[in-house]
Amino acid sequence: MNDIIIMVIISLGTLFILLAAIGLVRMPDLYLRMSVTTKAATLGVGLILIGLALHYMETSITTQVIAIIVFLLLTVPISAHVIGRASYFIGVPMWKKTKIDDLEGMYNTKTHTLKSGFEEEPEPEAED
């Protein structure tokens, strides 16, 4: 019974990783590729590690697995944000069917500061 649960969990995780790999090959754009890989790979690796913790059922291994999963959940969005920001600066092209680019003209390319688009209006109670 326990083996069947572990098999189902690990198969789900493997399916997510396979979908992430197919999406990485098939998607037309760097930004769409990042959105596939970060979500699907995190969920797949998390499910496989949970299956490993259920198989061994020891305290030391379970704490190690929880540490790895928490570290992945913390760092994968940060690294995706950092690489996406860097590739927007160096001019990686978007997909030609992309409709809206909200960041267009908002970044200062020299100092890398971001404008919000509302700088012209003076704020009356800024000193308060």
Add this chain to the structure above:
Amino acid sequence: MNLEDFLAYIILPILSISTLLVFIRFLMGPSLSDRVVSLDLLITIGISIIAVYSIVTNRPSFLDIAMIFALIAFLSTVAYSYYLEKRKKNE
């Protein structure tokens, strides 16, 4: 069919196929950022292969290597993006 045979004959080949697909993107990625993203996913799939292999061979000490891989993936991605941004700024 017990758990070890299932993992060794079904799960590990699927993980190998997905590693090959990611490696195709690593070879033909048009920009350098594509290669960095696919390298990140390669290391992430490596963590899951280590986890499955540790069940197959019944050695839980492989998990230490998985934890080090998770550290290296984050560090390498942040370092690559830092130098990508810096290279553009100095040109």
